[in-house]
Amino acid sequence: MYIIFLGAPGAGKGTQAAYVAQKLNLVHIASGDLLRQAIEQGTELGMQARSYMEKGVLVPDPISIPMVLERISAPECEPGVIFDGFPRNLQQAEALDKALAQQAKAIDKVVYIKVCEEELIKRLSGRWICRNCQMPYHTINSPPKVWGKCDKCGGELYQRPDDTAEAVKKRLEVYFAQTAPLIDYYSQAGKLLEIDGEGGVDEVGKRIVAALHGERICS
């Protein structure tokens, strides 16, 4: 089972992908988390990616594509994967299709979470992330039980450097120019499930599960 979570920055891809991956017992691969881990660990890949991420633009394909394709070739990914933040443009989508086809596999469904721009900005400006397990929280919508600490693992919460007003503006521009064309790409392939992403986290999660249930993907 290979499912992509598609949507603008702040749409709730990470929040919902983590929930659905646990429910379906699939591996959750978030390209942004892989890149942030590489930066935190000071690897060569992290050093290459840092300046792009800080500016809010995409990390070049020759860095991002092999990083994700290598990750999905790990044995633990055999039962299936939920992709969050990848693919981000047509070149990445085609590279993913090709890599899966080489193993006689294919993307099953694409969950497109649709949220208006005003709400996206509200969500990103109040977001806090666990430094350890990357779980996202929000000051108002989904605060942690103990302020500054992750409910799941107790890790320290921090605000992402690319959640500044300037970087968010750039990320939204990049999304509409380079990632939004994937909505048509997957719609034409008959794989798109459009989900209304407005409303609470639980409400949106229920809509996603119902849509996947309708496709006989989850019970």
Ligand code: AP5
């Ligand atoms: P990435 O980490 O992928 O960020 P993004 O796509 O910009 O998405 P976000 O993580 O900001 O948002 P989300 O949709 O996951 O929302 P979340 O669940 O956190 O990418 C960062 C950078 O890395 C890119 O700019 C690029 O440089 C690079 N990169 C990554 N992948 C790449 C690739 N494939 N190719 C090239 N470069 C790449 O939720 C947001 C907030 O809202 C949270 O606070 C959450 O608690 C809250 N929230 C969630 N749902 C709801 C709800 N229903 N109601 C109210 N609040 C909610």
